[in-house]
Amino acid sequence: MMGRLLSRIPALLRAALVVVGIYLAATAIFSGLLGQPIPASLMTMYMFFVIVGVFMAFTFTEEGARAMAAPIRALVENPALRPVRNIVFLLVPLAAGAFTYTKMLPSLEAPVELRTIHPAPPSTFKAYGKRYDLLTLENPFRKYEKEDPERFRALVAEGGKIYIRNCQFCHGDKLNGRGPFAPALNPVPLNFQDVGTIAQLQESYLFWRIATGGPGLPEEAAPWISSMPVWQNFLKEDEIWKVILFLYDYTGHRPRAWEK
Amino acid sequence: MAARRFISPLWSCLAFTLAFGLSTLVLPVTTVQAEAGNAERGKLIYARRCALCHGEEGDGAGPGAERLNPPPRDFTEGQYKFKTTGFDDIVPNDADLFRMIRDGMPGTAMPGWGDMLSDQDIRDVIAFIKTFAGLEEEKPTIQVDYGRQVPSSPESIAKGRALFHEGDRCAECHGAEGRGDAIKKLKDDGGARTWPRNLTKPWTFRASNDPKDIFTRITVGIPGTQMPSFADPKSKKRLTIEERWHVANYVASLAKTDKVPRPENTVVKVMKVEGALPTAPDDPAWEKLPSTTFLLLPQLIAKTRFFTPSNDTITVRAAYNDTALAILLEWDDRTRSIPGDPKAEEIADPGMGEDMVAIQFPVAVPKGMKKPYFGMGDGAHPVNLWQWRSGTADKPQSVALANARGFARIESRDPASAGLTARGRYDKGRWRVVFTRPLAASSPDKDITFQTGQFIPIAFAAWDGSNGETGSKHTMTTWYWFLLEPDTGLRPLVSALIVAFLFGAAELWWARSAGARKPEGEA
Numbered sequence: 001m002m003g004r005l006l007s008r009i010p011a012l013l014r015a016a017l018v019v020v021g022i023y024l025a026a027t028a029i030f031s032g033l034l035g036q037p038i039p040a041s042l043m044t045m046y047m048f049f050v051i052v053g054v055f056m057a058f059t060f061t062e063e064g065a066r067a068m069a070a071p072i073r074a075l076v077e078n079p080a081l082r083p084v085r086n087i088v089f090l091l092v093p094l095a096a097g098a099f100t101y102t103k104m105l106p107s108l109e110a111p112v113e114l115r116t117i118h119p120a121p122p123s124t125f126k127a128y129g130k131r132y133d134l135l136t137l138e139n140p141f142r143k144y145e146k147e148d149p150e151r152f153r154a155l156v157a158e159g160g161k162i163y164i165r166n167c168q169f170c171h172g173d174k175l176n177g178r179g180p181f182a183p184a185l186n187p188v189p190l191n192f193q194d195v196g197t198i199a200q201l202q203e204s205y206l207f208w209r210i211a212t213g214g215p216g217l218p219e220e221a222a223p224w225i226s227s228m229p230v231w232q233n234f235l236k237e238d239e240i241w242k243v244i245l246f247l248y249d250y251t252g253h254r255p256r257a258w259e260k
Numbered sequence: 261m262a263a264r265r266f267i268s269p270l271w272s273c274l275a276f277t278l279a280f281g282l283s284t285l286v287l288p289v290t291t292v293q294a295e296a297g298n299a300e301r302g303k304l305i306y307a308r309r310c311a312l313c314h315g316e317e318g319d320g321a322g323p324g325a326e327r328l329n330p331p332p333r334d335f336t337e338g339q340y341k342f343k344t345t346g347f348d349d350i351v352p353n354d355a356d357l358f359r360m361i362r363d364g365m366p367g368t369a370m371p372g373w374g375d376m377l378s379d380q381d382i383r384d385v386i387a388f389i390k391t392f393a394g395l396e397e398e399k400p401t402i403q404v405d406y407g408r409q410v411p412s413s414p415e416s417i418a419k420g421r422a423l424f425h426e427g428d429r430c431a432e433c434h435g436a437e438g439r440g441d442a443i444k445k446l447k448d449d450g451g452a453r454t455w456p457r458n459l460t461k462p463w464t465f466r467a468s469n470d471p472k473d474i475f476t477r478i479t480v481g482i483p484g485t486q487m488p489s490f491a492d493p494k495s496k497k498r499l500t501i502e503e504r505w506h507v508a509n510y511v512a513s514l515a516k517t518d519k520v521p522r523p524e525n526t527v528v529k530v531m532k533v534e535g536a537l538p539t540a541p542d543d544p545a546w547e548k549l550p551s552t553t554f555l556l557l558p559q560l561i562a563k564t565r566f567f568t569p570s571n572d573t574i575t576v577r578a579a580y581n582d583t584a585l586a587i588l589l590e591w592d593d594r595t596r597s598i599p600g601d602p603k604a605e606e607i608a609d610p611g612m613g614e615d616m617v618a619i620q621f622p623v624a625v626p627k628g629m630k631k632p633y634f635g636m637g638d639g640a641h642p643v644n645l646w647q648w649r650s651g652t653a654d655k656p657q658s659v660a661l662a663n664a665r666g667f668a669r670i671e672s673r674d675p676a677s678a679g680l681t682a683r684g685r686y687d688k689g690r691w692r693v694v695f696t697r698p699l700a701a702s703s704p705d706k707d708i709t710f711q712t713g714q715f716i717p718i719a720f721a722a723w724d725g726s727n728g729e730t731g732s733k734h735t736m737t738t739w740y741w742f743l744l745e746p747d748t749g750l751r752p753l754v755s756a757l758i759v760a761f762l763f764g765a766a767e768l769w770w771a772r773s774a775g776a777r778k779p780e781g782e783a
Contacts, residue, residue, distance in 0.1 A: 227738055
């Protein structure tokens with residue numbers, strides 16, 4: 001049914017529909033789901049490949065090529081279509097001229113900065129004048145969750161105090177990345193409520209990120225633009241561990257554990 | 261000043277259809293009667309979500325409070341700022357509290373909770389916070405009388421303007437242009453520093469700048485602060501209901517929409533001008549150049565940090581000619597800070613410094629992605645810092661030049677050696693400062709060279725000396741872009757014409773040859 005309907009649409013139109021469909025799907029996925037519109041320059045590049053690909057697929061057989069060309073040939077050769085032809089023949093040079101004009105104007109679109117949000121951590125790193133091994137590093141307070149729940153509650157509460165005095169300005173007091181000063185920042189402070197941040201990470205990774213901040217990131221994460229402060233300059237080691245307890249407690253996420 | 265997310269129209273259409281479909285499905289189930297707030301349940305929510313700022317005891321002294329201005333509300337006082345009950349009735353409507361808690365209070369640390377707490381949760385927490393001041397049984401008795409709303413019109417705005425200025429009614433605190441440039445030092449009942457609202461920045465209004473909200477504020481005042489009620493018959497500056505609508509319409513008209521920071525505006529476009537550059541801060545030529553406004557945040561990454569800024573935006577314009585460039589920085593500042601001047605000292609916080617502003621450029625324009633660290637560069641990537649200082653009672657304004665490789669490695673240099681100048685002017689709550697420098701660096705290994713068509717990283721910092729902003733305590737931006745627009749002349753137009761002509765010619769040729777092949781078609 002669907003197939004028959006499709007085959008009745010001229011090949012050229014079908015090809016155009018496929019291209020438009022891919023374009024719409026890509027914009028919807030990027031700006032809707034990922035919340036980040038694709039920069040126009042990247043989009044142009046993707047669409048170029050898409051068009052070439054679709055064209056090749058449709059003209060793979062000789063028959064296919066003829067079917068694709070048929071409407072264009074008809075336009076030029078069929079006298080009944082002459083008014084349409086005249087309009088098309090007027091529009092095409094105009095469009096080409098307009099395209100050239102806009103391309104010749106200098107681009108005022110800011111360069112695209114792509115960065116990895118969660119880069120692979122180093123296996124060891126230095127902070128507080130010591131070297132930490134990320135493979136074995138654990139939150140020293142996590143064990144109290146089972147062993148001494150009362151003490152654990154107190155540690156979480158201390159973590160909350162540290163958070164509200166230091167982190168809420170950017171990450172927000174709801175931990176959703178929308179603190180009062182977050183709108184002034186790019187890259188944005190991360191949203192800990194989201195399932196894509198701390199819920200995917202181990203406590204040792206968080207410790208590394210918090211202790212060494214933006215400047216501690218590897219190059220693929222563009223450390224020079226991250227405003228995440230270097231917290232070993234402001235907080236003690238155990239304070240970082242406590243604030244990590246608070247992040248998980250407030251959001252209800254669980255830290256990721258090593259797969260056994 | 262919520263960050264507005266760009267959502268493609270197609271996507272929002274889809275989401276809307278989906279949401280609409282779902283809501284028609286679940287609507288019959290969810291229309292339950294609103295339940296009265298339950299203070300017991302509210303207590304649990306409060307302990308988890310609110311106590312960190314408002315304090316376990318509701319006294320506004322939670323661990324977060326010390327670094328916040330305005331400070332979190334002290335609920336034991338039972339006094340609320342944004343209410344719609346009469347100025348002489350301390351009890352707010354539940355709906356007033358509901359609105360502040362659900363939507364939050366822009367320009368403060370108080371966020372909107374509507375996305376995390378259900379309506380019932382909010383009613384519960386309201387029932388609980390009222391117990392701190394024994395308000396649970398109290399009912400408000402006097403409501404704001406709105407009379408008949410006067411719709412906004414040029415006449416109403418003109419009347420409102422006159423009333424705003426009459427006897428310095430509002431201008432005394434909110435300034436002649438509404439920028440909140442106070443002529444006296446204001447404190448709230450708890451002793452915390454308060455700044456009169458900058459009425460040209462609607463995004464900092466706690467309760468929106470809709471005329472109805474402004475009317476409410478003028479009628480009730482903002483309890484606990486020096487913002488008075490203008491409905492109080494005892495007030496010498498009292499206004500009638502109709503007059504209050506005129507003033508509200510005028511205040512709403514002050515919103516400077518061309519200076520709203522937008523997340524998509526990341527480039528300072530520097531235009532080519534023929535002849536002399538505008539170098540005076542109030543040269544009318546500036547108005548013709550495009551402006552870009554950036555959000556400032558307090559310096560939170562290096563010792564000593566700063567948490568309580570008095571300003572949140574900076575506006576930039578720039579132009580260049582064959583040899584030099586000029587940059588105009590414009591930012592609202594409620595106080596002209598002149599250390600050593602008794603009048604300025606009176607309004608300022610103790611230890612006043614000069615007002616200052618700075619621009620940061622990389623010394624070498626990065627080839628790839630890699631920039632210097634946005635906080636004053638790093639060991640391998642130094643930055644240029646251009647700083648203007650407003651002067652003291654016995655020292656005129658000045659310009660400074662430094663190169664930095666991080667916070668701790670700053671080398672002061674002679675600004676004259678680089679040809680750097682800066683001149684500023686303060687007028688009615690706003691600084692305007694113009695920097696100029698030749699395009700070419702006199703020492704290319706130490707100073708940036710400006711070339712057209714290049715995206716150059718740029719960042720800004722500002723100091724309000726009366727707000728305790730000195731040294732590392734200041735506001736700042738992260739990296740944005742600075743672009744000297746290349747002068748293309750007629751080239752694009754000529755090329756476009758040639759391309760259009762070639763296409764047209766090819767089409768004609770094609771049509772002709774097709775016609776020649778099928779002469780019978782022409783019959």
